[in-house]
Amino acid sequence: MNTPALVxxxxxxxANANRMLQHCQNKGVLLRPHMKTPKCVEIAKIAxxxxxxxxxxxxxxxxxxxxxxGFDDILYAVGITPNKFGRVAALTRKTGKTLVxxxxxxxxxxxxxxxxxxxxxxxxxxxxxxxxxxxxxDPALPEIARILGKQFRGIMSHAGHSYTTDQIxxxxxxxxxxxxxxxxxxxxxxxxxxxxxxxxxxxTPTVLHSEDFSGITEVRAGIYLxxxxxxxxxxxxxxxxxxxxxxxxxxxxxxxxxxxTIDAGALALSKDIGANKFLPHAGFGWxxxxxxxxxxxxxxxxxxxxxxxxxxxxxSMFDQLPIGSVVCVLPNxxxxxxxxGYGEYHLTDGNIWLRHDGW
Amino acid sequence: MNTPALVxxxxxxxANANRMLQHCQNKGVLLRPHMKTPKCVEIAKIAxxxxxxxxxxxxxxxxxxxxxxGFDDILYAVGITPNKFGRVAALTRKTGKTLVxxxxxxxxxxxxxxxxxxxxxxxxxxxxxxxxxxxxxDPALPEIARILGKQFRGIMSHAGHSYTTDQIxxxxxxxxxxxxxxxxxxxxxxxxxxxxxxxxxxxTPTVLHSEDFSGITEVRAGIYLxxxxxxxxxxxxxxxxxxxxxxxxxxxxxxxxxxxTIDAGALALSKDIGANKFLPHAGFGWxxxxxxxxxxxxxxxxxxxxxxxxxxxxxSMFDQLPIGSVVCVLPNxxxxxxxxGYGEYHLTDGNIWLRHDGW
Numbered sequence: 096m097n098t099p100a101l102v103x104x105x106x107x108x109x110a111n112a113n114r115m116l117q118h119c120q121n122k123g124v125l126l127r128p129h130m131k132t133p134k135c136v137e138i139a140k141i142a143x144x145x146x147x148x149x150x151x152x153x154x155x156x157x158x159x160x161x162x163x164x165g166f167d168d169i170l171y172a173v174g175i176t177p178n179k180f181g182r183v184a185a186l187t188r189k190t191g192k193t194l195v196x197x198x199x200x201x202x203x204x205x206x207x208x209x210x211x212x213x214x215x216x217x218x219x220x221x222x223x224x225x226x227x228x229x230x231x232x233d234p235a236l237p238e239i240a241r242i243l244g245k246q247f248r249g250i251m252s253h254a255g256h257s258y259t260t261d262q263i264x265x266x267x268x269x270x271x272x273x274x275x276x277x278x279x280x281x282x283x284x285x286x287x288x289x290x291x292x293x294x295x296x297x298x299t300p301t302v303l304h305s306e307d308f309s310g311i312t313e314v315r316a317g318i319y320l321x322x323x324x325x326x327x328x329x330x331x332x333x334x335x336x337x338x339x340x341x342x343x344x345x346x347x348x349x350x351x352x353x354x355x356t357i358d359a360g361a362l363a364l365s366k367d368i369g370a371n372k373f374l375p376h377a378g379f380g381w382x383x384x385x386x387x388x389x390x391x392x393x394x395x396x397x398x399x400x401x402x403x404x405x406x407x408x409x410x411s412m413f414d415q416l417p418i419g420s421v422v423c424v425l426p427n428x429x430x431x432x433x434x435x436g437y438g439e440y441h442l443t444d445g446n447i448w449l450r451h452d453g454w
Numbered sequence: 455m456n457t458p459a460l461v462x463x464x465x466x467x468x469a470n471a472n473r474m475l476q477h478c479q480n481k482g483v484l485l486r487p488h489m490k491t492p493k494c495v496e497i498a499k500i501a502x503x504x505x506x507x508x509x510x511x512x513x514x515x516x517x518x519x520x521x522x523x524g525f526d527d528i529l530y531a532v533g534i535t536p537n538k539f540g541r542v543a544a545l546t547r548k549t550g551k552t553l554v555x556x557x558x559x560x561x562x563x564x565x566x567x568x569x570x571x572x573x574x575x576x577x578x579x580x581x582x583x584x585x586x587x588x589x590x591x592d593p594a595l596p597e598i599a600r601i602l603g604k605q606f607r608g609i610m611s612h613a614g615h616s617y618t619t620d621q622i623x624x625x626x627x628x629x630x631x632x633x634x635x636x637x638x639x640x641x642x643x644x645x646x647x648x649x650x651x652x653x654x655x656x657x658t659p660t661v662l663h664s665e666d667f668s669g670i671t672e673v674r675a676g677i678y679l680x681x682x683x684x685x686x687x688x689x690x691x692x693x694x695x696x697x698x699x700x701x702x703x704x705x706x707x708x709x710x711x712x713x714x715t716i717d718a719g720a721l722a723l724s725k726d727i728g729a730n731k732f733l734p735h736a737g738f739g740w741x742x743x744x745x746x747x748x749x750x751x752x753x754x755x756x757x758x759x760x761x762x763x764x765x766x767x768x769x770s771m772f773d774q775l776p777i778g779s780v781v782c783v784l785p786n787x788x789x790x791x792x793x794x795g796y797g798e799y800h801l802t803d804g805n806i807w808l809r810h811d812g813w
Contacts, residue, residue, distance in 0.1 A: 097514075098537060099813055131759055153760045155456075173717060173760050174705035176778045178457060199706055202777045225711035226761055255758055346533035347558055352584035358532060362793050363813075366725045399614055400490055400789055401512045401532050402585055418561045419535045430759055434721050436793055436811035452795035454458055454722075 096441065098344040099363035101433060102423060103440040103448065104388070105141075107338035108133075108320055112141045115302070115319050124308045127151050127170060127295065129317025132430045135440065136164045137448045142320055151315045155182050160451045162190040170195040170295070172251065172315070174219065174227055177206050184212060195293075197251060199228050201235055204242040215248035217293060222252045222276035223269070231280040240289045249293025250284075252277040253315070257300040261329040261373040270301035278310035300331050323429035324381060325367075328374030334390075339433060340423035342385060342441070343403065348413050355405040355416065357382075359424055361398040365431035379403065380424040380432070388423055391416075395424060455800065457703040458722040460792060461782060462799035462807065463747070464500075466697035467492075467679055471500045474661070474678050483667045486510050486529060486654065488676025491789045494799065495523045496807045501679055510674045514541050519810045521549040529554040529654070531610065531674070533578065533586055536565050543571060554652075556610060558587050560594055563601040574607035576652060581611045581635035582628070590639040599648045608652025609643075611636040612674070616659040620688040620732040629660035637669035659690050682788035683740060684726075687733030693749070698792060699782035701744060701800070702762065707772050714764040714775065716741075718783055720757040724790035738762065739783040739791070747782055750775075754783060 112128075119126040128142035131153035139150055139161060148167040152158045158169050159182075175183070175196045186194055196212075198204060199219040207216060218239055221228030229236055240247045254273035257266055274296050281291040297314035308314070318325075321339040322332040343359035361379075370377035378394030382405055393412065397404040403424070407413060416422060426432035433450065440448045471487075478485040487501035490512035498509055498520060507526040511517045517528050518541075534542070534555045545553055555571075557563060558578040566575060577598055580587030588595055599606045613632035616625055633655050640650040656673035667673070677684075680698040681691040702718035720738075729736035737753030741764055752771065756763040762783070766772060775781060785791035792809065799807045 176703040176705055178703055200777050225708055225713055226763055227706045227715055344535040344537055346535055347586045349584055354584055356586055404585055418559050431720060434795055438812050453797050
């Protein structure tokens with residue numbers, strides 16, 4: 096097989112998806128899986144158990160792919176701007192599917208209201224990360240809802256900072272502020288006579304570990320479908336839950352320097368080292384047996400554009416992994432590794448599933 | 455225009471290309487431009503001044519694109535392994551063009567010699583980076599050349615560590631070891647009666663600043679075509695030589711937190727912060743006026759998958775860059791930014807040129 100290549104263990108994807116679906120069912124909350132990690136129609140079908148609606152996406156390119164594949168009720172979770180109105184209108188016109196938009200300003204609410212778009216809109220609430228969103232008590236909140244009028248559908252929040260801890264107790268606290276901010280904003284609007292249908296919140300850690308979903312109508316999460324060392328190092332998944340790896344060939348041995356080189360570097364693995372805060376030896380990914388996915392104990396320590404350099408302390412590893420042999424690298428951060436330009440997943444059963452990168 | 459999008463200033467590409475062509479002509483050395491940064495046929499034609507041969511590539515996908523476009527004598531500068539022999543053979547069969555291969559081991563020399571491939575081969579020499587390549591005095595060197603027989607074409611070396619300094623004197627020293635290692639290996643083989651046609655070396659910094667090209671038959675460089683903040687911070691280019699930028703829309707203002715958000719994050723810009731060693735305020739790229747490319751003084755300070763967060767100390771910047779307005783971001787490292795999944799360059803004259811990512 097050509098290397099580097101993205102390898103997907105569909106059995107693990109299904110187990111990950113089913114675990115989350117079951118969890119959300121137990122909690123009595125709707126799951127709206129985030130496709131920003133897999134960007135793949137077949138995985139979306141697994142993630143929704145075939146219900147063909149209720150997805151989250153991070154790009155209009157994803158929205159178009161999923162709408163064309165028959166999915167309805169797709170949430171575009173990145174703040175909308177007028178330069179994208181044309182594509183949004185075209186998607187609705189061509190597919191008849193509903194794309195839900197997101198915004199957090201009076202300016203964009205006015206832009207939507209004065210446009211031809213009639214998409215439903217969620218208002219984003221900041222729950223402490225200071226990225227996108229208004230404070231739940233921002234005076235602009237009811238004004239935006241009123242400007243949107245019948246297009247106003249509800250509230251969304253996202254705690255990207257749920258990754259700042261590896262302690263479940265810390266995640267529970269952040270979940271409380273994420274869910275709390277969304278519910279508080281919704282309650283405030285309802286108190287002013289504004290109907291709020293959707294109260295959407297979540298990230299994989301907060302959805303898995305929150306103890307209180309009251310007031311939340313739906314949760315969003317995505318990385319749980321594939322998982323990675325960043326999730327493993329934060330105790331969000333087990334090593335055997337990681338469904339994504341990069342098949343790479345050993346292309347060089349430098350025994351004198353104690354370095355082995357593979358043909359997966361910065362583009363194939365990404366330069367993300369988000370896992371390393373809680374898993375210091377994650378490197379740019381763990382080198383594993385290509386058949387069993389068991390770690391060899393080696394990590395990709397340095398990445399150049401196409402070369403990954405692996406420090407080798409035990410010389411017998413050079414004999415175990417001769418030049419031309421292949422390894423699988425478990426990703427540091429699956430969202431970025433998968434987006435490296437592969438365009439497709441190679442399944443362990445020989446099939447290929449398409450990925451849809453770009454914008 | 456849709457955002458994020460990759461914007462190319464072709465005037466700057468041409469100026470960068472012509473400056474390097476002139477420099478190499480002055481030094482009496484052939485330039486074999488590296489397409490790993492632009493991955494684009496039109497840029498390859500500019501880089502070679504239309505001569506339609508003599509390229510370097512970092513993936514077989516690039517090799518196929520350029521061979522299909524009519525380019526001959528293409529060097530694949532990543533160590534070859536047997537799992538790629540089939541594609542190499544197919545490229546030769548389908549296009550009739552010559553792909554030059556690279557290796558650094560007896561094992562791969564034997565694999566080539568016992569295969570059906572008759573591609574020319576260069577032996578890679580390590581010049582101090584301890585990535586790929588043999589030492590110039592490695593006993594295996596003449597053995598490999600003999601195994602390759604008539605397929606042996608010459609020597610290549612690359613000083614990736616030329617980026618460890620921002621001092622021209624430091625670059626000159628590294629150039630000396632890079633070129634010296636290649637020439638020394640070639641001389642050693644010639645001393646044993648082995649003909650060495652090609653002695654290939656280089657990186658943008660070492661090609662620009664070496665004082666001695668004696669014994670070198672060709673140089674390789676690539677990033678000079680586009681440039682970036684990593685080159686600028688190392689005094690390799692001027693700010694006005696950066697030909698690549700990312701057009702992004704302002705999608706949010708968080709005045710309370712002093713944060714502005716754009717729709718270009720980790721995928722659109724990459725997580726590379728290689729520029730920051732010598733340009734501490736490079737962030738993940740400099741925010742510039744979308745028309746003039748003049749820096750605003752702002753940088754992308756935090757990247758999430760699709761969100762770029764910009765710290766704003768001067769509140770008037772929120773008025774200068776309202777939500778929905780566009781900016782151009784000068785890349786920290788162009789090779790990684792351009793590979794973010796765009797698939798195309800938007801030219802300032804409205805045309806589109808294709809990029810060829812993946813493997």
